[in-house]
Amino acid sequence: MTDKRNGVRTFATIGMVGAGNMARALATGWSAPILCTDNGSGRATELAAETGGVAVASNAELGARADVIVLCHKPGQLAEVGRELDGTRAVVVSVLSGVTSTQLNAVYRRSRVVRVTVNLPVRVRAGVVSLPIGQRVDAEVESAVAELFGRVGAVVRIPEHQVDALIPLAGVGPALVAMFAQAQADAAVQAGLPADLALSLATETLRGTAALLADFEHDTLALRRAVASPGGPTERALAAARAQGLPRAVLAAAQAALPAR
Numbered sequence: 001m002t003d004k005r006n007g008v009r010t011f012a013t014i015g016m017v018g019a020g021n022m023a024r025a026l027a028t029g030w031s032a033p034i035l036c037t038d039n040g041s042g043r044a045t046e047l048a049a050e051t052g053g054v055a056v057a058s059n060a061e062l063g064a065r066a067d068v069i070v071l072c073h074k075p076g077q078l079a080e081v082g083r084e085l086d087g088t089r090a091v092v093v094s095v096l097s098g099v100t101s102t103q104l105n106a107v108y109r110r111s112r113v114v115r116v117t118v119n120l121p122v123r124v125r126a127g128v129v130s131l132p133i134g135q136r137v138d139a140e141v142e143s144a145v146a147e148l149f150g151r152v153g154a155v156v157r158i159p160e161h162q163v164d165a166l167i168p169l170a171g172v173g174p175a176l177v178a179m180f181a182q183a184q185a186d187a188a189v190q191a192g193l194p195a196d197l198a199l200s201l202a203t204e205t206l207r208g209t210a211a212l213l214a215d216f217e218h219d220t221l222a223l224r225r226a227v228a229s230p231g232g233p234t235e236r237a238l239a240a241a242r243a244q245g246l247p248r249a250v251l252a253a254a255q256a257a258l259p260a261r
């Protein structure tokens with residue numbers, strides 16, 4: 001951590017282990033040259049070319065050159081990658097799904113390691129990022145990690161036992177919302193709009209609704225009441241959605257994403 005931004009220590013050189021969808025989303029959101037590796041897929045070379053960064057030869061080299069290393073590999077590779085990186089001077093940050101800080105500390109015994117969770121909208125700097133409280137790193141490291149991920153989303157500090165509760169919301173939310181947008185667009189197409197225009201307007205409607213909901217201080221009922229005139233099309237649409245079980249279907253879909261207990 002050699003730079004400072006607004007009085008907070010920041011990471012000068014970002015490294016990534018893995019070059020899949022989440023690595024690409026983070027790198028795109030950060031819009032900064034990165035160092036990266038892969039397991040032989042060739043994706044690291046592609047990602048480096050997209051970001052103006054460098055695909056390095058090994059995780060050991062990554063550990064020697066980066067100030068922060070973001071783990072974006074498959075969770076099952078935790079021990080293997082840890083053997084190559086444990087002891088690095090870099091701060092290690094895991095975005096691995098389902099891997100707890102206890103598991104990370106068991107592998108990275110000689111390194112500073114931090115768990116965060118992120119979702120795909122980090123790609124457009126609109127992600128949800130959790131930074132669980134009480135991890136075994138000092139305040140300066142936590143602040144630097146919060147600053148780095150705050151560039152690509154809203155950082156929330158919650159107890160680690162609450163992290164799984166974000167899965168139905170931030171984790172699967174984008175996919176469920178995309179399904180909803182497709183259904184809205186399909187209805188517009190059946191009413192006579194071209195498909196590309198319908199999907200574009202569905203996207204803009206979602207964008208505007210998110211901003212409006214924030215303006216309503218997250219009061220979903222107040223927003224619905226503001227849109228729905230008595231006896232109007234919105235009231236009929238809401239009644240049909242309830243009759244078809246839309247709220248229950250969304251709840252069931254989101255809960256299905258939770259880990260088995």
